[in-house]
Amino acid sequence: MKTEGLKEFYEHKMQPLPENMNATAGHFNIFRIEDCLSGTTTIQYARRDYYKITLIRGVNRYHYADKSIEVDGTSMIFFNPKVPYTWEHISGEATGYFCIFTEPFFTEKLRGSLQELPMFAIGGKPSYILSQADEEAIVAVFEKMLTEIRSDYAFKYDLLRSYLNELIHLALKTEPASNLYDHPNANTRITSVFRELLERQFPIETPQQRFTMKSARSFAESLAVHVNHLNRAVKATTGKTTTAIISERLVAEAKALLRHTDWNVAEISNSLGFEEASHFNNFFRKHTSLTPSRYRTV
Structure with missing residues (x-):
């Protein structure tokens, strides 16, 4: 089973390799889905060596290992490097956003581990159905990311890291707080x-x-x-x-x-x-x- 790295991701999307791809602080980038389909609405089943957060509209089916998730409407999906997956668009307009990032990017200046978050935990819930209000709030964050990634602001990656954190917490807030964390013994x-x-x-x-x-x-x-x-x-x-x-x-x-x-x-x-x-x-x-x-x- 193939593992897709960042280099293969950019080659597949026919995009130039970013300058920050080998940065010690990790890698981050953001895209509109409609700009990256390249005539196909199915991606190869594989493991990736980066994290991915997607907001997508329409009817879509995701295959996680041996499990399948079919979502009708606007949803947010969290992919992690430990689980191979594939995606296919079933119907409706395939629009939305996605960002990719490596763990060093997320953890460089933040405490904690990605695996501690429910959406990235093994056996956790990777898919979140969004209400119209949820969608509007999350789209606003993705749009701010798109604006910032193109800016010349010296500390833009610190700001993008904050936006990434905001996306995660907006998703978590769609679930009752009592369901997010267990009290360990x-x-x-x-x-x-x-x-x-x-x-x-x-x-x-x-x-x-x-x-x-x-x-x-x-x-x-x-x-x-x-x-x-x-x-x-x-x-x-x-x-x-x-x-x-x-x-x-x-x-x-x-x-x-x-x-x-x-x-x-x-x-x-x-x-x-x-x-x-x-x-x-x-x-x-x-x-x-x-x-x-x-x-x-x-």
């Missing part, structure tokens, strides 16, 4: 670290890459806790067993690889840590009621 903290460690092993991008931590015990050893402690914490927080969560993530990755790569089943089996293709077939059929080959054709 010991169980939620260890579950969060377990999930992060699990996600670090994905996405699988080449047949040579191999998923190695497949058991609750291997995660417990990496986290320096007893396996029973990990299992109790995960069960108390999620209602699921550690093994079930690992299996769900493996199935999700298997579906993505079967749908979006041309690797054969043996290559996918090996990359997901199965010693024999038959073991992978049995595992996949147990969780989906289909063989990998059959899933690929339905």
Whole structure:
């Protein structure tokens, strides 16, 4: 599975490479969607090595790993480098805005991590449906970004960073405050670290890459806790067993690889840590009621 970098992004959009692309303070840029379609309304399924925030109108479908989100109306979508995705425009006028940026740009002068934000967290909500008032407020920020990126103001990137923060918080305000953050305790903290460690092993991008931590015990050893402690914490927080969560993530990755790569089943089996293709077939059929080959054709 291909990873698209900034250089490939600009080549794909047939735009010159910006002067600040290799800046130590990170990279940021903003665009109108209608200026970048280049005759196509579908982009390649791939992982990117940058973040992206999009406001788009019309009916659109996004594929995140093995999940699909179809949105009718104006929405705001947050993409992060850990999750491969593709986008297709279904109907209506494809208009709006998007900005791209790297993590160093966001964190250079701000405290905290992007992964702490609900829209960029693993398993978080990446899509926000906007009311007319929400849309007007967010469009105003994108327009200020477009004006500022073209200016000669010496501190324009500091201002753009502030606008980026404003976009994020405008999206968060569309959700009830009680739904944004959990109040962590010991169980939620260890579950969060377990999930992060699990996600670090994905996405699988080449047949040579191999998923190695497949058991609750291997995660417990990496986290320096007893396996029973990990299992109790995960069960108390999620209602699921550690093994079930690992299996769900493996199935999700298997579906993505079967749908979006041309690797054969043996290559996918090996990359997901199965010693024999038959073991992978049995595992996949147990969780989906289909063989990998059959899933690929339905």
